[in-house]
Amino acid sequence: MTAINRRATQSDVEIISNKKVGAYHHMVFAAGAMAAYAKPGNFVAISVGGPSSSMILRRAFAIYRASDRGQYGGTIELVVAPHGQGSRWLTSLDIHDRVNMVGPLGTHFGIPTEPVSALLVGGGYGSAPLFGLAEILKERGCRVDMLLGASVAGKIYAPLEGKRSVNSLTITTEDGSTGLSGKVTDVLPSLIEKNRTEIIYSCGPMGMLAAVQEVSQKFDTLHQCAVEESMACGIGICMTCVLPVRDESGVIKMTRSCIDGPVMDGERVIWNSHRRIPEGTWGA
Amino acid sequence: MNHDFQSFDFRCKFGSKYFPYPIFTASGCASSGKELSQFFPLNEIGAVVTNSIALKPRSGRATPSMAETPSGMLNSIGLQGPGIDQFLEDDIPWLLSHNSRVVVSISGETVEEYASLARRLRVVPGLSGIEVNISCPNVENRGMVFACDPVASRAVVEAVRRNIGGELPIIVKLSPDVTDIVAIAGEVISAGADGLALINTLLGMAIDIDAQRPKLAGKTGGLSGPAIRPVAVRAIYQVHAAFRNTPILGMGGVTNGRDALELIMAGASAVSIGTANFGNPSAPIKVKEELEVLLKERGFNSVNDAVGVAHEK
Numbered sequence: 001m002t003a004i005n006r007r008a009t010q011s012d013v014e015i016i017s018n019k020k021v022g023a024y025h026h027m028v029f030a031a032g033a034m035a036a037y038a039k040p041g042n043f044v045a046i047s048v049g050g051p052s053s054s055m056i057l058r059r060a061f062a063i064y065r066a067s068d069r070g071q072y073g074g075t076i077e078l079v080v081a082p083h084g085q086g087s088r089w090l091t092s093l094d095i096h097d098r099v100n101m102v103g104p105l106g107t108h109f110g111i112p113t114e115p116v117s118a119l120l121v122g123g124g125y126g127s128a129p130l131f132g133l134a135e136i137l138k139e140r141g142c143r144v145d146m147l148l149g150a151s152v153a154g155k156i157y158a159p160l161e162g163k164r165s166v167n168s169l170t171i172t173t174e175d176g177s178t179g180l181s182g183k184v185t186d187v188l189p190s191l192i193e194k195n196r197t198e199i200i201y202s203c204g205p206m207g208m209l210a211a212v213q214e215v216s217q218k219f220d221t222l223h224q225c226a227v228e229e230s231m232a233c234g235i236g237i238c239m240t241c242v243l244p245v246r247d248e249s250g251v252i253k254m255t256r257s258c259i260d261g262p263v264m265d266g267e268r269v270i271w272n273s274h275r276r277i278p279e280g281t282w283g284a
Numbered sequence: 285m286n287h288d289f290q291s292f293d294f295r296c297k298f299g300s301k302y303f304p305y306p307i308f309t310a311s312g313c314a315s316s317g318k319e320l321s322q323f324f325p326l327n328e329i330g331a332v333v334t335n336s337i338a339l340k341p342r343s344g345r346a347t348p349s350m351a352e353t354p355s356g357m358l359n360s361i362g363l364q365g366p367g368i369d370q371f372l373e374d375d376i377p378w379l380l381s382h383n384s385r386v387v388v389s390i391s392g393e394t395v396e397e398y399a400s401l402a403r404r405l406r407v408v409p410g411l412s413g414i415e416v417n418i419s420c421p422n423v424e425n426r427g428m429v430f431a432c433d434p435v436a437s438r439a440v441v442e443a444v445r446r447n448i449g450g451e452l453p454i455i456v457k458l459s460p461d462v463t464d465i466v467a468i469a470g471e472v473i474s475a476g477a478d479g480l481a482l483i484n485t486l487l488g489m490a491i492d493i494d495a496q497r498p499k500l501a502g503k504t505g506g507l508s509g510p511a512i513r514p515v516a517v518r519a520i521y522q523v524h525a526a527f528r529n530t531p532i533l534g535m536g537g538v539t540n541g542r543d544a545l546e547l548i549m550a551g552a553s554a555v556s557i558g559t560a561n562f563g564n565p566s567a568p569i570k571v572k573e574e575l576e577v578l579l580k581e582r583g584f585n586s587v588n589d590a591v592g593v594a595h596e597k
Contacts, residue, residue: 005322010566047563054355056509056539056563102565232350232357233562236319239312239361240350254343254364259319275501276346283341283367 004259005235007037010102015093016072022154024125025080025091026064028072034103035074038066040133041203041226041263044076044103045234048086057232059086062203062262063104064128076103079128079157105234107263109133109201109224115141119197119221120166121184121212122148123204124155129226130203131162138165145195146170149184149208153177168195185211192219199224202266210271223266229257244270244278252281293586294576296330296554298531299453299478301412303330303385303554306587307544307572310535310558311336311389311415311457312361316375317382323565326384329572330554334375336391336417339400341367346501351490356509356537357559358488360502363391363420368404380410387455389415395439402447414452415533416444416477419459419484421506431459431484434471445476455533457481460512460519469523469530479531481556482523483516508559513537517550524551524592539567541574548575548587549594 017028034044045058065077082091090099109129112118118137120130127148134144144165149172150156156171156178163169170187171179180187185208191197192215202212203226216223232238236259245255246268254277255261270278277284296306308330314320317332326332344364351358365371379386388405392398398416405414418440419431430436441456448454456472458465460483469480485506490499498504516536524532534552537559538544544555555575560567575587584590 003322004319008322010323010564055352056355056559057352057357058563100564230348230350232352232359233565235322235565237313237315237565238350238359238562239315239344239364240347240359242344242347242349242364274347277343281343283343283364 005105008102008105008235009034010100012098013101015095015097015099016075018091018093018095021159022157023081024157025082027078027080027091029076029078029099029101030072030074031076031101031103032074034101035066035076036068038063038076038104039108040129040136041106041108042104043106043234043262044078044101045105045231046090047100048089055086058102058234059090060231060234060258062129062226063132065132066104079125081125102234106258107261109263111136111140112142112199116198117143117196118145119191119195119200120144120146121188121200121202121204122146123184123208124150125157126204126226126228127157130201131159131165133201134162134165143167143195145191145197147172147184147188147191149173151175183211184208185215188212188215189219192221197221202226204228206274209266213266213269213271216266224263225266225269226262227257227264227269228262231258234258244273244281246270252278254281291585292576292580293588296531296587298413298455298533298553300451301453303412305330305572306548306554307568307575308333308387308533308554308556309561309568310556311417313558313561316371317379317384320561320565321382324569326379326382329568331385331387331412332379333387333415333556334389335365336363336389336420337365337368337371337401338363338391339368339397341365341370348499348501349505351499351505353488353490353507354511356507356511358490358500358505358507359485360500360505362502368401372404372408376408385412386410387413387415389417389457391417391420395443398440399443399447402444405452406448411452413455414444414448415455415457415481416441417457417484419457421459421461421485421487421504429459431468432462434468437468438471438475441472441475441477453478455479455481457484459484460515461487465519466522466526469527473527473530477530479533480523481533481535482519482552483512483536486512486515508537510537510539513543513546517546520547520552521550521594525595528592538571541571541578544571544575545578545590548590549592551592551595553588553591
């Protein structure tokens with residue numbers, strides 16, 4: 001990156017829609033100019049709990065869609081899973097309530113210059129940023145296949161309008177309640193072969209991303225993934241969202257997933273390094 | 285013309301150096317400044333206090349290294365950083381070229397490492413001060429927390445003083461995790477400290493009752509945020525009562541102007557903003573603006589007039 005947080009701004013934004021969709025909430029914010037610079041893969045960081053809250057840290061959310069014009073000016077849309085205290089507070093808010101938002105933050109998915117065959121793999125609400133990406137890839141003439149997985153049907157996020165921008169949609173659930181029974185990696189090899197996939201884009205839990213990378217490596221496809229590490233700040237100052245990544249010269253460095261990610265080259269990430277620093281890491 | 289504004293003196297002083305504003309960043313909470321510069325001009329605060337820098341690169345500790353706690357957070361980052369060489373090559377020139385006043389925080393594992401770091405910094409033009417961090421709780425061996433031992437604290441500060449020369453102010457960062465912080469403060473002041481940074485984080489721990497293991501990979505971590513502010517107020521009050529002439533850079537859970545003024549009234553000459561930056565990247569400017577209003581509302585003509593006033597009443 002040339003300048004850290006270069007496009008980021010901080011402002012109080014109004015909620016203009018909050019709808020429950022399956023296990024998630026689809027929320028729309030009147031984010032003004034912030035929306036103009038948002039790209040698929042970027043995220044926002046939101047203060048939670050109100051002014052007297054004991055929750056002092058921001059919560060990071062991948063941007064589902066961003067639009068810089070419309071009835072409300074620029075809008076940013078999120079898909080929020082209310083599974084923690086902060087996200088439950090956020091999803092409990094009403095239309096016209098305001099929250100403090102910083103964004104857009106982080107790296108975004110890289111778009112190929114040539115029309116290629118792309119496969120987008122999402123786990124749970126990790127599918128959210130992939131729909132905006134699919135639209136852009138389609139506009140560039142790419143073939144776009146999508147593979148979404150979750151534990152149960154209610155945790156698949158696949159809105160109707162999103163489905164229109166893909167050539168094929170495959171769904172897996174671990175309990176078989178919808179789509180194929182199993183995990184995304186069970187069907188990933190056959191989809192790669194069938195669609196002659198050249199690049200995989202993924203977003204979801206770290207375990208899934210690691211498994212996708214393993215398959216990607218076998219088939220020698222490119223793999224861009226949006227990693228999910230817990231963050232305290234989202235802007236590069238707290239150093240809590242680091243993970244080991246091999247840099248261009250081959251040195252493993254603890255790298256911030258907020259400013260050098262969330263979108264990273266899957267091949268560079270040292271996977272399964274939770275709770276340990278891999279041997280040979282710079283400065284270890 | 286605004287008469288109030290003209291007559292108001294917002295300066296603070298550590299050693300021989302004046303700073304135009306009494307609001308600093310806290311080391312470890314502003315990285316090296318670049319990240320926050322998108323949200324406010326860095327020269328609008330007193331100084332950027334950098335991450336504590338070591339002689340060699342440090343990977344930091346494994347993740348998870350952060351857990352939010354009520355009105356606070358635990359961290360076990362473990363001073364991740366590039367080491368002094370790369371830091372002097374990249375970060376310092378960038379900060380100085382953006383007109384930021386810079387206090388470099390240093391951390392060593394031995395007295396000799398602190399001395400080496402001081403020698404390296406002595407020849408760097410444009411710095412405004414050195415913070416000697418002898419109190420990071422996230423080193424592998426808690427026995428190495430110099431700030432828990434008066435003899436070791438003195439040895440570090442003497443070594444830095446000897447090697448840095450007379451010009452650059454030395455601010456020594458102490459731990460509240462001691463029985464008698466006044467005794468430690470006395471040792472480092474007589475060893476040559478120009479000022480004290482109070483307080484570093486408190487050692488804490490949180491357990492995930494579902495996974496049935498510590499939330500942090502490093503098990504223990506430093507507690508920061510509003511939860512520790514009363515501890516900071518107490519430590520600053522005790523040390524200021526004993527050493528009226530030694531300026532204190534106060535920190536510990538300051539989120540707004542009222543919090544900053546509380547630390548100043550306890551005896552801090554300036555205030556650092558740390559964990560609040562994580563929740564609000566423009567926190568230092570917000571605190572500065574609110575503090576100015578609060579001081580004027582109370583009839584103070586300078587921030588210095590408010591330092592330690594709680595001792596007089």
